[in-house]
Amino acid sequence: MTTGSTGGAAERSAWLAERFEEQRPRLRAVAYRMLGSLSEAEDAVQETWLRAERADTDVVENLAGWLTTVAGRVCLNMLRSRASRREDPMDVRIPDPVVDPADGVDPEHEALLADSVGLALLVVLDSLAPAERLAFVLHDMFGVPFDEIAPLIDKTAAATRQLASRARRRVQGRSPVPDPDHTRQRAAVDAFFAAARGGDLEALVAVLDPNVVLRSDGGVLRARHTVVLQGARTVASQAVTFGSLSPYARPALINGTAGAVVVADDGRRISIMAFTVTDGAITAIDVVADPERLRELDLKPAGF
CATH class of the missing domain: 3.10.450.50 (Nuclear Transport Factor 2; Chain: A,)
Structure with a gap:
């Protein structure tokens, strides 16, 4: 490999790392809503970075959207693995809480908690099937189009829309909205x-x-x-x-x-x-x- 190509690869790697760090708060927020676990969310973000490093991101037009879908796929795999290990599929799991002082939320937690992601909501999300959870989280919470979510779960865009709609009804029926005051x-x-x-x-x-x-x-x-x-x-x-x-x-x-x-x-x-x-x-x-x-x-x- 020539010196020039080595320099080009290093520059590309540095550029990708910088863009990834810009997206890290969003990716952590996606993973936390998908997994309800702070440690697993960090693992999912790290796996997303490893996949980004190995991919040809030069051809990616919307890197932020692409990283979001990659993180979604990683989380989907983790959810499916978790479901296969769970001894009692009916057991309710309390998600990891994000704890802050009573006088205000830490700035690092603001992206993680946007849209009032309370524990009660995460409990309901945890009751959804993995594909339903992915469709709802990526579309309703992060605005990812259904045609970009569909390949992740081997569904058509129309079927993915139905999954999200079913999940939305369950969330709205079982997750009370906190007082804003x-x-x-x-x-x-x-x-x-x-x-x-x-x-x-x-x-x-x-x-x-x-x-x-x-x-x-x-x-x-x-x-x-x-x-x-x-x-x-x-x-x-x-x-x-x-x-x-x-x-x-x-x-x-x-x-x-x-x-x-x-x-x-x-x-x-x-x-x-x-x-x-x-x-x-x-x-x-x-x-x-x-x-x-x-x-x-x-x-x-x-x-x-």
Whole structure:
């Protein structure tokens, strides 16, 4: 290889690396919505880079769009592999939370959390079939045309449109939209913890939506699989048993909405609690309390 060609290859590699870094926040956002796992999202972005390095990107007219579809394909493969390994396909999985201080979202998390990607929404996305999730995420959240998504799942554009439409109906029917007012969110969460601390069942019921859903990955409930409870009185009765933990709940933003990190006096994290507040009432509570998962999550940037 001549010196000139070597220089040209180096320049091309440097150009591609620079363009890729510009797209990294978007690719992480795609992967997080597809996988619901922060570590797997990083793995997917890294695999996307490796594929970009090996590809002839000189002929790619829209590099940003091409990288998005490559990331989508990588995530699709990871989802299918995950589904084949899952012991209980009906088990609900609580996604990895993105934790920030109560006074604001870290700038690095802003792209990751655009469009109010709360844990409740990610739980619903996780219930979709891999192809449905890909069609919905890429089209509805990132504006990728159906004719570009279709080859990834070996479907026609029309069939891909139908997949996205079916996924959209499920998401809209099962994922409540959070109040945009953070003050209103925080008021409901504070009322929840005050009632739990005082063991006031009626006050808890009053702050909960009648159809509220509580999901916990075990942890303090000592369950092997995710526990799902529904209904204001059922959830309130369980919340009363958490009353002793209420004094240790520190306000935080969980996926951009009001929540809490429960931290013991010795600094040990007990749980991360994400709340979805709609029209002033709590419609969903998602709890990560598995000790191993809590140790793996890097909460130091958020101060926990």
